[in-house]
C-alpha cells in the first residue's frame with residue numbers, strides 16, 4: 165500500500181507492506197538514528213515522537229503513523245550544531261557508546277516540553293523505558309537536570 | 322512473521338472480521354506484537370482497531386466512569402474525570418511500563434490479557450468494574466471478576482470484543498497501591514496490593530499472587546465487623562492470606578510473595594492509623 169508519512173516536517177510518499185513496522189520504514193528511508201535492539205517493546209532504543217509523544221517504532225505499524233507528525237533526532241541538530249539536550253549529555257558523559265542516545269534524547273525532549281522543571285524522580289520515571297548498557301544512568305539524569313538549569317529553570321534536587 | 326493487517330472502519334465490519342479463522346484483535350499492540358515476535362502466537366490476520374472512530378470515550382456516568390476500548394493508559398491518566406474521581410486508578414496506571422508503553426497500551430488490552438499481574442486490574446477490581454461486551458448477539462455486561470477466568474482466559478466468545486469498561490467513582494476512599502517488582506521500570510509485578518480504606522469499610526485486592534487478580538472479601542467483612550478496629554492484626558492477616566495461592570517462578574518464590582504481601586499490609590495499616598489518629 166502507498167503511504168504518506170510526515171517525518172521531521174518533510175512529507176515522504178512510500179510503498180509499504182501493511183504489516184511493516186514504523187522502525188523498518190524509517191530506517192529504509194535513511195533515518196538511521198532510529199535504533200533497533202530488542203525489537204520487542206522493551207528497550208526504548210527505537211523511540212520516536214508521534215505528535216510530540218514518545219512511542220516505540222519497533223512495535224507500531226507504519227500505517228498507524230499516517231496523518232501524524234513523526235520526529236527523529238535528525239531534526240534536532242541544525243547545521244551541525246547540537247541541540248542543548250545533546251550538548252548536555254556530552255558534558256556529563258551521559259553518552260558513552262551512544263547507541264541508546266537518540267531514544268533518550270527524544271524522550272527527554274518530550275518530557276521537558278510537558279514539564280520544563282522536572283524533579284529527579286520525575287526524570288527517572290519519564291526515562292525508565294530507555295535502557296542503557298553503558299552509563300548506569302546517573303550521568304544521564306544529571307544531564308537532564310543541567311538542561312533545566314541552563315534554560316533558566318528551577319532545579320528541585 | 323507474516324500476517325495480514327486488517328483495518329475495519331466500523332464496529333459492524335469489525336464483528337465480521339472477528340469471525341475469520343486465526344485472526345487476532347489488536348489495540349495498542351504492546352502485548353500482541355511482542356507475543357507474535359516471540360512466536361507464541363502465529364495469526365494469519367491482525368485486526369487493528371486504529372481506524373474505528375469513537376472508541377476512546379472517557380465519560381462521567383454519575384456514580385461511575387466509562388472508558389472506551391481505545392483509551393490508552395496515558396489518556397486515562399490525563400483525564401480530569403479520572404483524576405478527580407478515581408485516585409486509585411491514577412496510582413496504578415502510573416506504575417505501568419514506561420511513557421512509551423503508556424502512550425500505546427490500552428486498559429482494554431490490559432483486561433483482555435487477563436494477566437494476574439495486570440496493573441489496571443487492581444483498581445478495576447477495587448471499583449466493582451463491569452466489562453461491556455459487544456458481539457453478534459448485541460451487548461452484554463459482566464462484572465470483571467466473571468469476565469476474567471484465569472491467566473489469559475476471558476469470557477469472550479467467538480465474534481465478541483470488549484467495547485468499554487465502567488467502574489465506580491471512589492474519590493471519597495483513601496487509596497493505596499503497592500507494586501513490588503524486580504526493578505522499578507518495565508517490571509512485571511512480583512506481588513501487588515491495592516486497597517480502598519474508610520474508617521469502618523475496606524476493599525482489598527491482590528495481584529500476582531494467584532491465577533487471577535483476587536479480591537479478599539472475607540477480610541473486607543472482618544474489617545467491617547470490627548468497625549475498622551484491627552488491633553488483632555493477625556486475625557485480619559489470616560483472612561487476607563487465604564486468598565493467596567502464589568507460585569514459585571523465575572521472578573520470585575511463593576514464600577517471598579507471601580511475605581511481601583504481609584509486610585505491605587502491615588505497613589499500610591501503620592500509615593493509615595497515623596493518618597486517622
Ligand SMILES: Cc1cc2nc3c(=O)[nH]c(=O)nc-3n(C[C@H](O)[C@H](O)[C@H](O)COP(=O)(O)OP(=O)(O)OC[C@H]3O[C@@H](n4cnc5c(N)ncnc54)[C@H](O)[C@@H]3O)c2cc1C
Pocket residue numbers: 204205206345346347348349350351352353354355390416417418419422425426427428429430431432433434438439440441481482483484507508509
Ligand atoms: C516493555 C513492556 C512493559 C510493560 N509493563 C506493564 C506493566 O507494568 N503493567 C502491566 O499491567 N502491563 C504491562 N505491559 C503489558 C501491556 O503493555 C499492557 O497489558 C497493555 O495494557 C496492553 O494493551 P494493548 O492495547 O497494547 O494490548 P494489545 O497488545 O493490543 O492486546 C492485548 C490482548 O488483548 C486483546 N484485545 C485488545 N483490545 C481488545 C478489545 N477491545 N476486545 C477484545 N480483545 C482485545 C488482544 O487481542 C490481545 O490478545 C508491558 C508491556 C511491555 C512490552
Ligand code: FES
Pocket residue numbers: 199200201202203204205206207208209210211220221222223
Ligand atoms: S527496539 Fe523497540 S523497544 Fe527495543
Ligand code: FES
Pocket residue numbers: 258259260261262263264265295296297298299
Ligand atoms: S551509551 Fe551505550 S547504551 Fe547507552
